[in-house]
Amino acid sequence: MKIVVTELIWEEGLEILRELGEVVYDQTLWKSDNLAEIIKDADALIVRNQTKVTKALMGQAPNLKVVGRLGVGLDNIDVAAAKEAGIKVVFARNANAISVAEYVFSAMFSFSRPLEKASQDVKQGNWNRKLFTREEIYGKTLGLVGVGEIGARLASRAKAFGMKVIGYDPFLPPYELACTDIGVSMTSLETVLAEADYISLHVPLNDKTRNLINKERLATMKKTSYIINTARGGVINEEDLYEAVKAQIIAGAALDVLEKEPPTGNKLLELDNIIVTPHIAGLTEEAQVRTSELVARECAKVLCGQGSMCIVR
Numbered sequence: 001m002k003i004v005v006t007e008l009i010w011e012e013g014l015e016i017l018r019e020l021g022e023v024v025y026d027q028t029l030w031k032s033d034n035l036a037e038i039i040k041d042a043d044a045l046i047v048r049n050q051t052k053v054t055k056a057l058m059g060q061a062p063n064l065k066v067v068g069r070l071g072v073g074l075d076n077i078d079v080a081a082a083k084e085a086g087i088k089v090v091f092a093r094n095a096n097a098i099s100v101a102e103y104v105f106s107a108m109f110s111f112s113r114p115l116e117k118a119s120q121d122v123k124q125g126n127w128n129r130k131l132f133t134r135e136e137i138y139g140k141t142l143g144l145v146g147v148g149e150i151g152a153r154l155a156s157r158a159k160a161f162g163m164k165v166i167g168y169d170p171f172l173p174p175y176e177l178a179c180t181d182i183g184v185s186m187t188s189l190e191t192v193l194a195e196a197d198y199i200s201l202h203v204p205l206n207d208k209t210r211n212l213i214n215k216e217r218l219a220t221m222k223k224t225s226y227i228i229n230t231a232r233g234g235v236i237n238e239e240d241l242y243e244a245v246k247a248q249i250i251a252g253a254a255l256d257v258l259e260k261e262p263p264t265g266n267k268l269l270e271l272d273n274i275i276v277t278p279h280i281a282g283l284t285e286e287a288q289v290r291t292s293e294l295v296a297r298e299c300a301k302v303l304c305g306q307g308s309m310c311i312v313r
């Protein structure tokens, strides 16, 4: 077997893969002009979010049986083309959901209790107690757009903090509306946007969700509300968000993901009320060990002809 890994993977995953055969691992391979040549005799291709797994690329690899995604979002993989070619796509269902949920808390607290800003202010010689008097998140409303693995974990944690949680997810099958068990009141997108103090996005990027949050929808949010995007850059129209935060139509935003990563000349970076991080919501040691092990094991199952729990249908 030949397994090609084009982006960062943890050693725990590599150990499993090495038992299967030859592993070609270079975390810069995703941008190599030679990628097609390198995977031409590969049985498995393992990627994160930067490798563009196109129909043309997979077409260069007649032995390819499985594409492993070290994460959840599949927007960089042509899943339909893989299916057509009989190539399985497996992903790290669940593996980084807790980490992303915790990131969202960190973002909410950055707005409600900005410790780092206050600390910097003190270190500059100030003692601005009034300036840093803010608000509790207790009793506030968290609005979820997408109530899947991450949304559900965020909801149960928000309940523990005494928040009201409302959610919009038209694709949630009725039996999974046991979401109500974790205290999410399911409602329309309009209600989530109009009522939430913090709105957190947890949808995949696809034709239906691209620009889901645009000028018209931002205008329906509370002036005091914050939006947190750990989903994908394209889910919020960045030009519209810039205008909305600049004109104080909403209070601010925390963005872990951007349309272009890393950003070049992105105006959002100029605004004080926008927090930007380099796509790290799922990047914790725990999540990455789980992700690497899970994807390596699920690829192994496909290569060994066993059923994988994480195949994208």
Ligand SMILES: NC(=O)c1ccc[n+]([C@@H]2O[C@H](COP(=O)([O-])OP(=O)(O)OC[C@H]3O[C@@H](n4cnc5c(N)ncnc54)[C@H](O)[C@@H]3O)[C@@H](O)[C@H]2O)c1
Residues within 6 Å of the ligand: 071, 072, 073, 074, 094, 096, 097, 100, 145, 146, 147, 148, 149, 150, 151, 168, 169, 170, 171, 172, 202, 203, 204, 205, 208, 209, 230, 231, 232, 256, 257, 279, 280, 281, 282, 283
């Ligand atoms: N920033 C990061 O590090 C990071 C980490 C993990 C996941 N993500 C992103 O977060 C997304 C969600 O992850 P997840 O594990 O919760 O996925 P998931 O598949 O468990 O949940 C996604 C939910 O979105 C819902 N949905 C789909 N289209 C929708 C729409 N148009 N409107 C409302 N709801 C819709 C689905 O029904 C599903 O319940 C991923 O697709 C990925 O892009 C980012």
Ligand SMILES: O=C(O)CC[C@@H](O)C(=O)O
Residues within 6 Å of the ligand: 048, 049, 050, 070, 071, 072, 073, 074, 096, 279, 282
């Ligand atoms: O590949 C990554 O590191 C990002 C992971 C994250 O965006 C995901 O979709 O799981």
